Amino acid sequence: MKIVVTGGAGFLGSHLCGKLLEQGHEVICIDNLLTGSEKNIEEYKSNSNFKFLKQDVSHRFEIESEVDQIYHLASPASPNKNSLKSYHALPFGTMMVNSMGTWQMAEIALAKKAKLFFASTSEVYGDPLEHPQKEEYRGNVSTTGPRSIYDESKRFGETIVAAFVRSRDLDGRIIRIFNTYGPKMALDDGRVVIEFVTAGLAGKPFPVFGDGKQTRSFCYVSDMIDGIIAAMEKGEKGEIYNLGNPQEFTILELAQKIKKITGSVSEVEHVLELPEDDPVRRCPDISKAKKKLDWEPKVSLEEGLKKLVEYLR
Ligand code: NAD
Ligand code: UDP
Secondary structure, three states, rough: OOEEOOOOOHHHHHHHHHHHHHHHOOOEEOOOOOOOOOOHHHHHHHOOOOOEEEEEOOOOOOOOOOOOOOOOOOOOOOOOOOOOOOOOOOOOHHHHHHHHHHHHHHHHHHHHHHHHEEEEEHHHHHHOOOOEOOOOOEEEEEOOOOOOHHHHHHHHHHHHHHHHHHHHHOEEEEEEEEOOOOOOOOOOOOHHHHHHHHHHHHOOOOEEOOOOOOOOEEEEEEHHHHHHHHHHHHHOOEEEEEEEOOOOEEHHHHHHHHHHHHEEEEEEEEOOOOOOOOOOOEOOHHHHHHHHHHHOOOOOOOHHHHHHHHHHH
16 A cells, blocks of 8 residues: 555654565655654665655645545644753744644545544643543633643644544544654654653653653553554544553652663652643543454553653663
8 A cells, every 4th residue: 555654754654664664565654854864764764665754744745646644743842841852942833733733634635535644642631620531522722721732733634634524525534642652753843751761771861741740651662653553554544543552650660660671870859840731630531442453552551661762772
């Protein structure tokens, strides 16, 4: 098949391109390198099935060839204000790519009679009042708070896909991705796993925001890529699927695990108040993905962290 991956030079996108090439597909990777890097796709450039197009998908462009599937992953994703790659540093690009970018990829998918996959996020649940989060939960999100740039543009992206499915018969599906980590994540991305692993390896303090009792559920990248492909292949038109690892940990527990695995002298340092609207608890209910996509994560947090540490060393 001929498959487009937007955001293909980013963390998840580059792993997805690699897996699709392994499966023998032709891959067109489209990325404007806003937060991604050509280094992530260097290893694929000698493969004649791989093409890279440097393009901002929020602006009009054409794809000349036939296309069977489009994975739309392009978007900044880090909420860490200290990172230049965060959506706080890139507010307009973030809002554009999740709104106009999604609209455009939906138009292209229709014109090419291709299936569309939209990478949404657990952030559509905001600071959730229900736990764990099921797909039916409508969320607790501020329309104007600091995270709204990302949360509300992803929510609107979902609305766009749903409207194209309902009114124009697009074969689209929406996937809500929960915290995922692994090799090829930018070292200056600012998300918690990469921050703590690099701190642990350098013997620097683990920079904890707030009291560290907030929770997250961390999925290793190979599991997420299997889930993403299962959602495209087995997911139904117009459906929404949560993908993530349902094992829940506090940020302090994460720091302790990373300290042990890196054998580090680093200690926790409470560097900031908990940022405004930072979700206090997050954990996916993945029963729908288990049942409908026949998917569930296999890699434990400890195993995944060991793999990441080995890669970074
Ligand atoms: P990333 O920053 O590593 O990758 C995003 C890629 O999109 C980058 O290569 C970037 O250059 C590209 N991009 C951004 N704007 C673009 C534009 N206008 N045109 C073309 N390319 C553009 O982040 P990631 O973690 O790989 O995230 C990929 C997708 O998954 C994003 O949509 C993100 O919102 C979603 N997601 C990721 C996670 C996670 O934990 N990794 C969680 C929830 C949702
Ligand atoms: N966090 C932290 N130190 C960091 C980065 C993040 O304590 O250096 C916290 C952050 O406040 C949040 C959690 O870790 O509660 C997960 O943050 P991340 O940036 O990975 O993404 P989020 O799940 O908030 O979108």
